[in-house]
Amino acid sequence: MMAKIKLGILGGGEDSLIGILHRVAANMFDQFEIVGGIFDQHHDKSLKFGEKLKLDEKRIYKNLDELIAKENSLPEDQKMQVVSVLTPNFLHFPMAKQLLENGFNVICEKPLTTTYEEAKILNEIQQKKNTIFGVTYTYTGYPMIRQMKTMIANGEIGKVQKVDVQYYQGWINQLIHDKEKRSSTWRLDPEKSGISCCIGDIGTHAFNMAEYVTGMKVENILADLNYLYEDNPMDIDGTVLIRFTDKAKGVIRASQIATGEENSFSVQIYGDKGGLKWQQENPNYLYLMKEDQPLQVLKPGHGFLSEFSLEGTKLPPGHPEGIFDSMGNIYYGVAMAIKDQSKYDGAYPKLNDGLRGMSFIEKTVSSHKQGNVWINMKE
Known part of the structure; x- marks a missing residue:
């Protein structure tokens, strides 16, 4: 052993x-x-x-x-x-x-x-x-996200043409409307958090997910951010239009002032032959939509799913798995890489994924501050 x-x-x-x-x-x-x-x-x-x-x-x-x-x-x-x-x-x-x-x-x-x-x-x-x-x-560790990635790579929904990723929370409402609180939390302090709060914290999850499941790279972005108060230096809400290298388009929507939302992260990918939809708060359901077929609901643990999805599934069908399992799958991917036994592309997010996330944050803030203009991710 x-x-x-x-x-x-x-x-x-x-x-x-x-x-x-x-x-x-x-x-x-x-x-x-x-x-x-x-x-x-x-x-x-x-x-x-x-x-x-x-x-x-x-x-x-x-x-x-x-x-x-x-x-x-x-x-x-x-x-x-x-x-x-x-x-x-x-x-x-x-x-x-x-x-x-x-x-x-x-x-x-x-x-x-x-x-x-x-x-x-x-x-x-x-x-x-x-x-x-x-x-x-x-979230890249969720079995049904890995199933989504595999299905898109295998062409099961055809050529990707529309990407819609939304990440909504409401927790910062408790801080942002109180001048003293918004001035004292580290999340809204550029010295401790960097130049972005919402995009830096949860928008990067959405950006990473868009690239992870589609296998495509975002080439251009156009951002519109919301700061709410003149004395608040950090975005707490934003919408980012995205264009991929192979002409597909999409949108990333992120907010920490979506009142009443807890951790509403949804991923919707549409190809010319079908669409896939997943929501983090109900992570065991992956919806496959095709125009000439009934709606299909895929759940983890079944033998007809991809090997990549099944390796990250630890319980029999019908037994919910969650965020601990998702993070556990990432740690397992790192362990296999350290042991030189890694089998899957995407088994864990790598440093380059973090690098692209930082580029996305800075390009998003720059796009907004320049008057909501298109910016190339390579510039």
């Missing part, structure tokens, strides 16, 4: 939702063993949380310099092989950069960095070091 991959974690401490998601995902396929990390900026809190996870306190480090130095002093079969970066956005780049430079594989939350230039630097280092780098665009 092969030894488990030794995993370190930066961030994701006691009160972190994303931390729970990553820890469950890492344990899901018995591929990883969490051995230590830095769970909080306050070392005493980090130690306390490490104790809760029953980790060796010697591997709960005060800072990243200490982590790298001490882990690299361990025998190869004991040291951390990969480190997950779950910190606020502004820390992604310096932490990931330092880890890559010291030979660690990395799993990083999105957005990858706060600027496209930073993302390019990480890409260059990763290529030189030939390490594995996963970016957690979580």
